[in-house]
Structures are given as C-alpha cells and as structure tokens.
Amino acid sequence: MKIEADGFYFDFTDAIEVFVFDEKDKKKPTYHGLPMKAVDIVAELADAYVYVEMKDFHDPDLYNQEPAEHDEDVKKKRDNFKWLKNYLKYKYRDSYLCRHAEQKVEKPIHYICLLTLENAQNVIMQKALTRELPVGRASRRWKKEIVASCQVVDVSKWNDNFPSWPVSRIQGAV
Amino acid sequence: MLEKIKFEKFTAFEKLEVKFSSGINIFVGENGTGKTHILKAAYAACDIAKSKGGFAEKINNVFLPSGKQIGRLVKRSSVSSRGAIEVVRRLADDKKIALRLSLSNHTTKPEKATVSGSTKVWLENPMEAAYIPVKDMMANAPGFRSLYEEREIHFEEVYVDIIRKASLPILKGPTDKPRKQLLENLQEAMDGKVTTKNEEFFLRSKHGELEFTLLAEGFRKMGLLWILIQNGTLLNGSVLFWDEPETNLNPKLMRAVIGILLELQRVGVQIFLSTHDYIILKEIDLQATKDDKILFHSLFRNQGTDEIEVASTANYLEISPNAIDDTFGSIVDREIEKSMGGLGK
Numbered sequence: 455m456k457i458e459a460d461g462f463y464f465d466f467t468d469a470i471e472v473f474v475f476d477e478k479d480k481k482k483p484t485y486h487g488l489p490m491k492a493v494d495i496v497a498e499l500a501d502a503y504v505y506v507e508m509k510d511f512h513d514p515d516l517y518n519q520e521p522a523e524h525d526e527d528v529k530k531k532r533d534n535f536k537w538l539k540n541y542l543k544y545k546y547r548d549s550y551l552c553r554h555a556e557q558k559v560e561k562p563i564h565y566i567c568l569l570t571l572e573n574a575q576n577v578i579m580q581k582a583l584t585r586e587l588p589v590g591r592a593s594r595r596w597k598k599e600i601v602a603s604c605q606v607v608d609v610s611k612w613n614d615n616f617p618s619w620p621v622s623r624i625q626g627a628v
Numbered sequence: 629m630l631e632k633i634k635f636e637k638f639t640a641f642e643k644l645e646v647k648f649s650s651g652i653n654i655f656v657g658e659n660g661t662g663k664t665h666i667l668k669a670a671y672a673a674c675d676i677a678k679s680k681g682g683f684a685e686k687i688n689n690v691f692l693p694s695g696k697q698i699g700r701l702v703k704r705s706s707v708s709s710r711g712a713i714e715v716v717r718r719l720a721d722d723k724k725i726a727l728r729l730s731l732s733n734h735t736t737k738p739e740k741a742t743v744s745g746s747t748k749v750w751l752e753n754p755m756e757a758a759y760i761p762v763k764d765m766m767a768n769a770p771g772f773r774s775l776y777e778e779r780e781i782h783f784e785e786v787y788v789d790i791i792r793k794a795s796l797p798i799l800k801g802p803t804d805k806p807r808k809q810l811l812e813n814l815q816e817a818m819d820g821k822v823t824t825k826n827e828e829f830f831l832r833s834k835h836g837e838l839e840f841t842l843l844a845e846g847f848r849k850m851g852l853l854w855i856l857i858q859n860g861t862l863l864n865g866s867v868l869f870w871d872e873p874e875t876n877l878n879p880k881l882m883r884a885v886i887g888i889l890l891e892l893q894r895v896g897v898q899i900f901l902s903t904h905d906y907i908i909l910k911e912i913d914l915q916a917t918k919d920d921k922i923l924f925h926s927l928f929r930n931q932g933t934d935e936i937e938v939a940s941t942a943n944y945l946e947i948s949p950n951a952i953d954d955t956f957g958s959i960v961d962r963e964i965e966k967s968m969g970g971l972g973k
Binding site: 499502504564572573574576577580589602603605606607611614615616617618619 | 953964968973
C-alpha cells in the first residue's frame with residue numbers, strides 16, 4: 455500500500471491499511487479533527503501496528519548534544535535535542551491515546567522515527583525515547599505495554615532493515 | 629610541513645596516495661586499513677630531518693619487521709616484488725622536496741634499500757616531530773632509554789623516541805603567550821603540572837606530587853602533551869603524530885584535548901591523528917572554525933579489488949565510508965532485529 459507524507463513516499467507492501475494520521479481532507483474516514491499531536495503515518499499489519507514520524511532537518515547538527523565549544527552552545531544543542539525528543543515522545547503518546555479511544559491498540563505497536571541525524575545520534579535518541587515513552591511494560595501496575603519497540607533510523611537504515619516497506623524522498627521535496 | 633605521501637606495494641598498501649592538510653589530518657577506518665602505517669612512515673621521514681639518520685633504517689626501526697628484515701615491509705606477494713614510500717614536504721620557502729625509499733621483498737638490511745630524492749636538502753632542513761603511540765610509555769621511562777640503546781629489546785622505536793622527546797629540557801627564553809595559554813588549559817584539564825626527577829615523571833597538583841605510575845593513563849597522555857609543548861617540541865613548523873588519542877582517555881577530557889590540538893594547529897603545528905572514536909570526530913567538527921584546516925581521511929578496502937583506498941574530505945558530514953558511524957549503524961540494525969523481529973523484511 456502506497457502513501458505519501460511530509461515529502462516521503464512509502465510502500466508498505468504487506469499492510470492491511472495505511473493512512474496519514476492527521477488527514478486534512480474532512481471527507482476521508484480517517485479525518486479526526488482533534489487538537490492532538492499525532493504521528494505522520496499509521497500502518498496496520500496482520501500482527502502489529504507501525505507508527506511512523508518523519509523529521510527531515512536542514513541542519514542535523516542542531517540536535518547534536520555532545521559537548522560544543524561554549525557552554526552556551528552546549529546548552530542550546532541540548533535544548534534542541536530535548537525539544538526533538540519531547541516532540542517525538544508526545545506525538546507518539548497522543549497518537550496512542552487517540553487510537554486507544556478508537557479501540558485500535560489491540561496489536562503490538564512499533565514506533566519508527568525517520569530522522570536525518572547520524573547513526574550515533576540516532577542511537578542516543580533511541581535510548582532516550584525507549585526510556586521515556588516508555589517501551590515495554592514499564593510499570594508493574596501496567597497490564598499492557600503502550601509501545602512494543604521504538605526505532606530511530608535514517609532513510610538508508612530504514613531501507614536496509616525494512617525492504618518490504620521501501621521509502622524514498624519525493625523528488626522536489628526539501 | 630608534509631604535503632603528501634605515496635605508497636607502492638608497501639605493508640598493507642598496493643598503491644595509495646594521501647594529500648595532507650597543513651593543519652589537522654584525521655585518519656579513520658577499520659582495523660587493518662593502515663592508519664598507523666601512514667602515521668609511522670610520515671613520522672620516520674620527519675624524524676630523520678632532525679636526527680640525520682637514514683630513512684631506511686628509521687622505517688625499519690619504527691615498523692620493526694620480524695628479524696628486522698626490511699624486505700618484509702614490501703606488500704606480500706607470491707612473486708618477487710618491489711615496494712616504495714615517497715614523502716613530499718614543503719619547505720619554509722615554499723619549495724617542494726621529496727624523499728623516496730625503494731626496496732624489494734628480498735632486501736634484508738636497510739643499507740641495501742634505495743633512498744633517493746632530495747635527501748641532502750631534506751637533512752639540511754630539520755623539523756621537529758613527535759609520535760605519541762597508543763601505549764603510554766611515560767610511566768616506564770626510567771631506564772628505558774638506556775635499556776633500548778644497550779640491549780636488543782622488541783620495541784618499535786616510536787616508544788623510545790617519545791621518551792627522548794619528553795626528556796628534553798625546557799626551551800630557552802620566556803614562554804610565548806600562545807604556549808603559555810595552552811599549558812594553562814592543559815593544567816586546568818589535568819589539575820596540575822608535570823615535573824621530572826631522574827627520568828621519572830610526576831604530576832604536581834594541590835594534592836601533592838604523584839608519580840606517573842600512580843596516574844590514570846589518560847592523565848599521563850595529557851601530561852605528555854604538556855611536556856611536549858613546554859619543552860618546545862611542538863612549535864610552529866613541528867609535526868605531531870598521535871595514534872588513537874582516545875585510548876585510556878575519559879571522553880569528558882576529549883573536549884579539552886581537541887581544543888588544545890586545534891590551538892596547536894593555529895600556531896602552526898601540523899597534526900596527524902588516527903582514531904576509532906566518534907567523540908574525537910564530533911569534537912573536531914564542533915570546535916573547528918572556518919579558518920581551521922581540517923582534513924578527514926577515510927581508509928577503506930575497495931570491495932572489488934580488496935585493496936586499500938582513501939577518501940579525503942574537509943566536511944565532517946561527508947566522511948564516507950565512516951567506519952565509526954557505521955558501527956553505530958550496526959547497533960541500530962541489531963536493535964531493530966531484536967525488537968521487531970521479521971517485520972518489514
């Protein structure tokens with residue numbers, strides 16, 4: 455199933471359904487009209503859901519939180535990284551809430567963030583999101599998990615790992 | 629300063645040419661792609677300009693092939709073959725000169741190898757160079773020089789050379805302002821300054837005097853850098869080779885170390901680093917300004933020929949292949965495999 459969103463073109467070849475979460479077209483059944491932050495794409499597979507959030511940066515270094523030349527710079531980069539982490543975190547949680555109300559959380563949900571950072575930074579982001587979303591049955595009071603796994607990848611890693619869901623940039627998109 | 633180096637059938641290289649930056653050169657690549665070999669060959673060429681020794685002998689002592697048979701440095705082949713290294717250097721008057729070593733795999737002794745090029749001019753124009761090897765030797769300095777000189781011990785000469793350089797007395801005259809600043813930065817990072825007594829090194833801090841054997845290896849390396857700056861080994865026109873600076877250095881200290889290397893480059897020291905460390909690359913990328921002369925050299929094996937090639941770029945994001953980031957990439961792959969199984973395959 456093919457879908458376009460935010461300058462990317464996906465083909466989820468084994469999906470039952472794929473839709474843009476924040477559908478702008480009111481006539482489409484997937485339009486929700488809620489004031490909630492939502493991920494870009496939801497794909498329903500036979501045994502799982504996949505939520506996809508894209509962020510195509512012009513300057514990936516803005517989010518690098520490793521030490522920089524001046525303390526001010528370090529703080530700025532850390533703030534940017536924290537902003538991005540929270541942005542990705544809350545997008546997932548709002549989407550989950552929305553889908554919970556739709557009674558569409560019966561299968562494990564995998565969250566994939568498609569970013570244009572280096573692998574090293576993606577590993578750091580993945581660790582932070584795993585802890586904070588949180589991934590898995592994080593509390594002993596929980597009867598179920600809210601997210602089965604979280605991955606942070608660039609386009610190349612996406613295509614290496616998910617050959618059944620090829621992604622490409624739409625020509626002309628930034 | 630060194631302009632470039634060329635290898636033909638030498639150690640791991642079939643044919644390789646690397647053009648250097650006059651500032652900082654950073655070599656990345658998987659193990660076995662020859663990063664250290666480039667540093668050692670270039671260092672040997674620099675060192676003889678000062679020590680006035682033979683190039684072939686220096687190469688032999690620095691690489692230390694089995695039985696000191698220099699011919700073993702020729703790239704292994706089923707037939708007889710010849711190997712060569714050529715180093716090109718630019719003198720203060722902008723004149724370029726070359727030094728070439730050529731040898732066959734049957735050459736047993738350095739004196740049988742052929743050294744050609746502007747040998748005379750090369751030796752008439754001394755240059756200071758220091759090679760910091762992966763393993764720290766500062767704590768083992770007492771007696772090591774005399775042991776090396778009097779006995780056959782199996783150590784590459786870079787180890788005794790660095791002790792020799794570190795043992796040089798302080799430079800005559802007042803310390804100039806940039807050097808003073810660098811020394812202060814290092815003192816702040818390692819919380820003290822280095823002193824020597826009878827070939828033994830100590831770090832003197834507010835807690836007292838600690839011998840190097842009791843110091844963390846990371847501090848020993850910073851202490852060594854302090855000594856080389858203080859005794860004038862690292863000055864305008866000097867060349868510093870540092871093999872894997874990250875070894876035993878806490879990543880937190882890397883910010884200070886890279887800051888110091890960038891400053892050394894700004895005062896005219898040409899620098900060669902080999903690394904497997906993301907923090908080093910990223911620190912250089914973050915701290916370098918547009919006037920700094922940085923060149924990243926990625927060494928890799930051509931998948932078709934299996935020979936080593938190099939791709940050089942001044943832009944951090946364009947390092948390709950980037951063995952360090954690829955390692956993080958493999959962590960991404962394994963994480964996906966572990967937590968998503970066959971989904972999307």
